[in-house]
Amino acid sequence: MREPSGRGRYLDYYGDPRPIPDLVGRTPPEALAVANAVGVEVVVGGPDGDPRPLRRDHGRIQRQHPAAGQPIGQTSWVVVWPAE
Numbered sequence: 001m002r003e004p005s006g007r008g009r010y011l012d013y014y015g016d017p018r019p020i021p022d023l024v025g026r027t028p029p030e031a032l033a034v035a036n037a038v039g040v041e042v043v044v045g046g047p048d049g050d051p052r053p054l055r056r057d058h059g060r061i062q063r064q065h066p067a068a069g070q071p072i073g074q075t076s077w078v079v080v081w082p083a084e
Helices: 028-038
Strands: 016-019 041-045 051-053 061-065 071-073 077-082
Touching: 028 041, 028 077
Parallel strands: 041 077
Antiparallel strands: 016 071, 041 051, 061 077
């Protein structure tokens, strides 16, 4: 089926092709600003597996999942682990 614009209609199973930003080493305000610029949420991985909000008083980001550079795709959020 063709749309009036001439483009074909298809299902996009891969989602957003933009890369996930590198948040490791950033402060929480920096990480939030970078993530907001590409439109992805950032949450903190809790000890029980429940995501929690990233607060400005958390330490620098030590690691993240998914890794930087991968496409955002269908990712709801990037989970980070800040220094205590």
